[in-house]
Amino acid sequence: MDKKDFLILLRKYQKGKASKEEVDFLIAYYQLFELQDDVLAEMKEQEKIVLGMEIKRKVDEMLGAEEEALDTKPKSLWFRSPLVGLVAATLLCVALFAYWRYTPEGKGQVQVAEQDTAIIRPGKDDAVLTLADGTQLILNNEADGVISQQSGVTIEKTADGELVYHMKTQGEVLENTIQTPRGGQYRLVLSDGTKVWLNAASSIRFPTAFVANERRVDISGEVYFEVKREHGRPFKVFSENQMIEVLGTHFNVNTYREETSNKTTLLEGSIKITKLDKDRNPIPHISKLLQPGQQALISPVNNHIVIESAQNEDAVAWKDGYFKFNRDDLQTIMRQVARWYDVEVEYQGELSRDQFVGEIKRGENIEEVLRILKLNRINVTIVGRKVIIYN
Structure with a gap:
């Protein structure tokens, strides 16, 4: 269904001329998250309000009907809905929330x-930069522009909240650390041009400049990388349980301790993942190659690397604001x-x-x-x- 057809269906629904099948399709369409902002932009504000109230009433009716049936139907693993056959396992009516905020009736659902x-409130750009001498800079308190210079490297905070390392001259290689708190995130560009996104409660330790035959960083939490390709100088990411080796690629690494396993998802390029022993040394015979669209799972309690298919958009949704x-x-x-x-x-x-x-x-x-x-x-x-x- 294209945008024009969808708008026609919306108008038909509002005039009360839509069939039961069309109404069911409209609700299912919302549940499948296929309604885009550009479609909404073509609706008038009053149309949005009316549509939102009508859809909310429809959901309330569904919830009421389900509540009455609880005593006679067994509890299902999936969200129970009259539309379950149409929307498969899609359970979140999140698209409705934007409309519920238009009306007082949509308030008060959470006590x-x-x-x-x-x-x-949600998290925001927030991180602490620790320099080689131990100095700590709270990045969201720093003004835009150059915030530090270290041994031939200039550190700049851009207007859009990104931290960029510029190598001017080759000097002593120093180590810096960026750490985000719970409720924080941050973006970073390393001196070789590699781009890094840090999720909440995450950290990365890295050299101010890469001058050796390999580029190495150490991470915790969840980090997304877009690695700048350099032939002859592999990029290595170390975490508590694994080492990831790449030349130039895009991938996401989730190493939160509270999760059941470390997850590495490859979006493009190729990477090699190697299990580390308790002293954080690579175990050569426990390694796997990942192809785009695959995910590697490593449990902290065993020496297996499991490869499975992955939905790339699921792994990086946090980076894109979802x-x-x-x-x-x-x-x-x-x-x-x-x-x-x-x-x-x-x-x-x-x-x-x-x-x-x-x-x-x-x-x-x-x-x-x-x-x-x-x-x-x-x-x-x-x-x-x-x-x-x-x-």
Whole structure:
């Protein structure tokens, strides 16, 4: 369906002339996240408001019907919806949230304790740069322009919040570290032109200039790389459990300790992954080559590297400003939420076994993100900076 046909269907829906099949298709279309901003831009503000109220009413009806059926139907692993046959396993009506904010009826889905109603806002560009002499610079407090010079290298903070290392002359090679807190992220360009994105609660240690026969960095947390190709000088990324060796490529590395395994996802080029021993030395016979569209999983507790197919957009959604879920369980989702919003998560009662598919912008306040749980009848309360999920 192209943009013109979709707009015609929207007008038909608003006039009450759409068939049941067309209404179901429209709701399914929203659930599949195929509605783009350029389509919305062609609608008048009042049309958006009316459409939003109508769609919300439709969802409320579905939730009410499901609630009445709970006593007679077994609990499913997937979100229960009359449209499940049309939308397969797509469970998040996230596209609806943008409309719900237009109307008072869309408020109040997530309970917030009366004693603390402060809005929990999303993360932002925030990191600390530690220079070789131990000096620490809080980057979001630094003015744009040159913020330091070290042994022939100039460090510049650009207007769009990126840190860039410029090698002017070859001098003593020094080590710097950039660390993001929970609720922070940052971008960096190394002296060789390699681009680096750091997710929340992540770090990278790197030389101010690469002068040896290899380029090495050490990371923790989650980091995305676009490595500048240099023949004869491989780029190596070390984390706690693995070494990644590349020449020039794009890939994402997730090494959070609270996750069940380290995940390395290759978008283009090729990389070699080698398991490290407890002293962080490579184990040569435990290594794998990755091709684009593949993901390597390494568990900290064994010496196996598992290769599987991956959805590239899932792995790098955080870099592009989204939470993106692909059959993820509640705890997996909430670990991402906890890191980005810098909150504590507490579970009370039996955990939901539902799985979620979909996406939502990371720029939303936490209440908007947690509405997806309400749609699956999961109770959520916010007390201070603690999110309590209970049955």
